[in-house]
Amino acid sequence: MSDAPATRFESPASVREGLRRVQYLADEGIAGVVFLAERLGKPVLVEGPAGTGKTQLAKSVAEMTGARLIRLQCYEGLDESKALYEWNYKKQLLRIQAQRVAESDGAGNGWSDIEDDIFSEPFLLTRPLLEAIRAEEPVVLLIDEVDRVEVETEALLLEILSDYQVSIPELGTVSATQIPLVFLTSNNTRELSEALKRRCLFLHIDYPDLDREKEIVLTRVPGISEALADQVVRIVRSVRSLELKKAPSVSETLDWARTLLLLGIQSVDAATATETLHILLKYQSDIDKAAKDLAASAT
Amino acid sequence: MTDGLPLGSSAGLLESLGGFVKELRTAGIPVSLTENLDAVEALRHVPLEDRDAFKYALAATMVKNNAHWKTFETVFEVYFSLRGRQYDIAGGDDDQAVEEAIAGLLGARQGDGHGSAEGLTNEQLAEMLFRALMDGNDPMMRAIARAAVTRYAGMEPGRPVGGTYYLYRTLRQLDLDAVLKRMMEQTRQQASGGPTDLEERLAREEYEHRLDALRREIEAEIRRRLVADRGAEAVAKSIRKPLPEDIDFMHASREELVALRKAIAPLTRKLAVRLARKRRHGRKGPLDFRSTVRHSLSYGGVPADPKFRYPRPSKPEIMVVADISGSVAAFARFTLQMVYAISSQFSRVRSFVFIDGIDEVTDYFKGNEDIASAIHRINTEADVIWVDGHSDYGHALEVFWDRWGRDVNPKTTVLLLGDARNNYHAAQAWVIAEMSKKARHVYWLNPEPRSYWDTGDSIVSQYATHCDGAYECRNLKQLERFVEQLG
Numbered sequence: 001m002s003d004a005p006a007t008r009f010e011s012p013a014s015v016r017e018g019l020r021r022v023q024y025l026a027d028e029g030i031a032g033v034v035f036l037a038e039r040l041g042k043p044v045l046v047e048g049p050a051g052t053g054k055t056q057l058a059k060s061v062a063e064m065t066g067a068r069l070i071r072l073q074c075y076e077g078l079d080e081s082k083a084l085y086e087w088n089y090k091k092q093l094l095r096i097q098a099q100r101v102a103e104s105d106g107a108g109n110g111w112s113d114i115e116d117d118i119f120s121e122p123f124l125l126t127r128p129l130l131e132a133i134r135a136e137e138p139v140v141l142l143i144d145e146v147d148r149v150e151v152e153t154e155a156l157l158l159e160i161l162s163d164y165q166v167s168i169p170e171l172g173t174v175s176a177t178q179i180p181l182v183f184l185t186s187n188n189t190r191e192l193s194e195a196l197k198r199r200c201l202f203l204h205i206d207y208p209d210l211d212r213e214k215e216i217v218l219t220r221v222p223g224i225s226e227a228l229a230d231q232v233v234r235i236v237r238s239v240r241s242l243e244l245k246k247a248p249s250v251s252e253t254l255d256w257a258r259t260l261l262l263l264g265i266q267s268v269d270a271a272t273a274t275e276t277l278h279i280l281l282k283y284q285s286d287i288d289k290a291a292k293d294l295a296a297s298a299t
Numbered sequence: 300m301t302d303g304l305p306l307g308s309s310a311g312l313l314e315s316l317g318g319f320v321k322e323l324r325t326a327g328i329p330v331s332l333t334e335n336l337d338a339v340e341a342l343r344h345v346p347l348e349d350r351d352a353f354k355y356a357l358a359a360t361m362v363k364n365n366a367h368w369k370t371f372e373t374v375f376e377v378y379f380s381l382r383g384r385q386y387d388i389a390g391g392d393d394d395q396a397v398e399e400a401i402a403g404l405l406g407a408r409q410g411d412g413h414g415s416a417e418g419l420t421n422e423q424l425a426e427m428l429f430r431a432l433m434d435g436n437d438p439m440m441r442a443i444a445r446a447a448v449t450r451y452a453g454m455e456p457g458r459p460v461g462g463t464y465y466l467y468r469t470l471r472q473l474d475l476d477a478v479l480k481r482m483m484e485q486t487r488q489q490a491s492g493g494p495t496d497l498e499e500r501l502a503r504e505e506y507e508h509r510l511d512a513l514r515r516e517i518e519a520e521i522r523r524r525l526v527a528d529r530g531a532e533a534v535a536k537s538i539r540k541p542l543p544e545d546i547d548f549m550h551a552s553r554e555e556l557v558a559l560r561k562a563i564a565p566l567t568r569k570l571a572v573r574l575a576r577k578r579r580h581g582r583k584g585p586l587d588f589r590s591t592v593r594h595s596l597s598y599g600g601v602p603a604d605p606k607f608r609y610p611r612p613s614k615p616e617i618m619v620v621a622d623i624s625g626s627v628a629a630f631a632r633f634t635l636q637m638v639y640a641i642s643s644q645f646s647r648v649r650s651f652v653f654i655d656g657i658d659e660v661t662d663y664f665k666g667n668e669d670i671a672s673a674i675h676r677i678n679t680e681a682d683v684i685w686v687d688g689h690s691d692y693g694h695a696l697e698v699f700w701d702r703w704g705r706d707v708n709p710k711t712t713v714l715l716l717g718d719a720r721n722n723y724h725a726a727q728a729w730v731i732a733e734m735s736k737k738a739r740h741v742y743w744l745n746p747e748p749r750s751y752w753d754t755g756d757s758i759v760s761q762y763a764t765h766c767d768g769a770y771e772c773r774n775l776k777q778l779e780r781f782v783e784q785l786g
Contacts, residue, residue, distance in 0.1 A: 032355035039344040189572045197363040204365040234501045
């Protein structure tokens with residue numbers, strides 16, 4: 001998949017096919033939005049419940065296109081010195097001190113020389129966003145869990161997302177040599193600002209439907225029989241329909257399928273399902289509820 | 300089914316798109332000008348004959364909130380559904396063709412004298428539906444849905460209805476409950492030695508899923524015909540539904556209540572996170588000397604980056620006193636759910652429910668993290684009926700003050716929930732007056748529109764004069780706004 005970067009994708013169908021090759025089973029919506037993102041040069045905001053493959057999508061797209069993945073993990077208190085760039089204070093300090101030593105030896109340079117010197121490339125620490133902009137080769141930029149930063153910090157993403165450039169007061173504006181594919185993921189713990197949403201294409205990844213989840217289980221869990229996979233995804237769907245604190249995610253479905261396979265179970269009955277529920281669900285109250293519900297079907 | 304798009308020229312497309320965007324905005328989805336332009340730009344890159352790609356291109360550029368997806372889908376169906384002569388309400392030759400095609404699919408089984416001119420009998424159609432559902436045969440199911448609408452809905456051109464009635468008529472004829480029963484019986488017979496209970500349950504869920512799909516298909520079919528008859532604008536107007544956050548608590552239908560229940564979980568989660576952050580970042584406290592010196596080391600001993608301690612303000616205690624009589628029960632339920640979801644923001648939450656008697660229900664929420672079962676226990680176990688089970692605010696408040704009044708202290712915030720429709724009993728507003736003297740705040744939340752307050756037997760302003768505030772809380776949006784300022 002090392003086509004010219006200008007048009008990496010031909011059609012939504014080819015995106016889907018490419019993702020399948022790297023073991024990511026996309027539905028039409030996902031493939032369509034990834035295709036558009038590349039064509040329009042717009043970032044994609046991916047939202048959805050935890051564990052439905054939001055982060056994996058970015059990784060898989062990177063793998064598919066052979067691009068480098070640059071990842072910015074967001075957290076509360078993230079600021080531009082961690083996201084964009086930072087001046088290397090310690091190195092600057094050493095530089096100034098070295099200058100003083102030189103001056104006391106009699107070889108004096110003016111302050112302006114030092115100033116020009118310490119605010120230049122060698123003293124700049126690039127952080128993920130700047131790195132993605134400056135990269136020569138194709139990159140995929142993943143901004144993970146963007147809902148964790150404060151609203152004010154979001155603003156620092158806006159310049160990158162709309163114009164693919166970073167302004168550094170001392171150096172000027174750094175523009176992208178190539179337009180990176182940008183994915184932002186959000187667990188929706190807060191409403192993102194309108195300004196951010198407006199700049200992005202929106203993609204909601206929900207729990208996959210029965211057939212797709214079954215296919216995912218079959219690809220991701222080698223050695224599982226089709227009958228067992230079928231049963232697994234059906235039970236998971238049934239558990240998801242309960243009112244739970246945290247519904248089982250796709251990754252938990254996969255864990256459960258692997259466990260059943262390791263235990264050498266050919267066919268799941270209510271008892272086995274109840275015993276292994278703790279792999280699927282992470283809250284005691286949820287486990288109790290699901291166990292009760294599965295037991296109720298046995299009466 | 301990709302050949303019927305009504306979008307011959309790009310001018311026609313832009314026109315359709317204009318109406319579509321207008322309808323989205325009217326339905327409450329905010330579509331900005333740039334988003335509209337992005338959509339047009341996006342459409343240049345997708346093949347127009349690919350309906351799914353077309354739909355996702357529009358969704359990705361214009362709908363930025365998953366709660367709006369359903370509304371978008373409905374409007375999309377109305378504006379860009381397949382149109383053409385075959386969807387005429389009267390039913391043309393094409394319907395005949397569909398039935399013939401079905402008969403063809405069915406093959407030799409139809410050799411018993413029913414010619415294609417007469418079409419199939421109702422029993423035969425039902426039989427085919429049953430088989431299609433059993434096999435999960437989607438194309439067949441769609442064809443049958445079309446045939447069923449033609450046959451049973453009895454649609455009349457020009458009637459300004461939303462289609463619910465047609466849906467009801469079609470479904471009544473198909474009798475899906477009986478179909479489900481029959482499918483389950485068939486499954487039991489097919490499995491050797493009888494299916495296990497788990498298998499049976501999973502089979503039932505699968506069938507219910509398919510029946511839902513059929514129902515949606517029928518609904519879509521009816522809508523398509525309505526659009527063909529009356530045009531997209533008119534249909535969109537008659538089926539317009541409020542977004543989940545705008546649904547009125549007092550008049551929510553069963554379907555809307557389900558939507559509300561789904562919408563409230565993410566909303567409360569967001570609210571909890573937001574409040575926790577607000578507490579941590581609200582104000583800055585005194586200088587943290589130790590931390591400042593520690594951080595100054597990286598700047599050569601210059602305290603360039605002063606650090607502060609964060610204050611820990613005391614958390615309020617909440618008392619919720621809720622009317623749970625029929626008309627306002629849903630409102631009480633959602634408010635309790637929201638308050639308990641953010642209970643970590645309060646030092647303590649106590650809840651009381653009343654109709655004409657009052658009972659404390661705090662214990663129902665303890666150790667039981669499942670809000671649904673707590674609500675169920677409130678409805679079945681709480682002792683809230685004193686005389687006749689008609690709201691009596693006066694008596695309930697009096698008893699509250701007698702039994703729990705001494706627990707109200709200057710840290711307590713009291714929330715009173717109800718429409719204050721007192722059935723002309725004594726108001727006993729002095730209780731509220733006493734309460735607001737002792738408590739930190741007393742708020743009244745009323746699920747009725749403000750214009751209805753103090754009409755008929757509503758005496759809300761008699762209570763409200765003693766409260767710190769009376770708020771109209773008709774939908775999730777208003778409720779969320781109120782709860783946020785509590786924390």
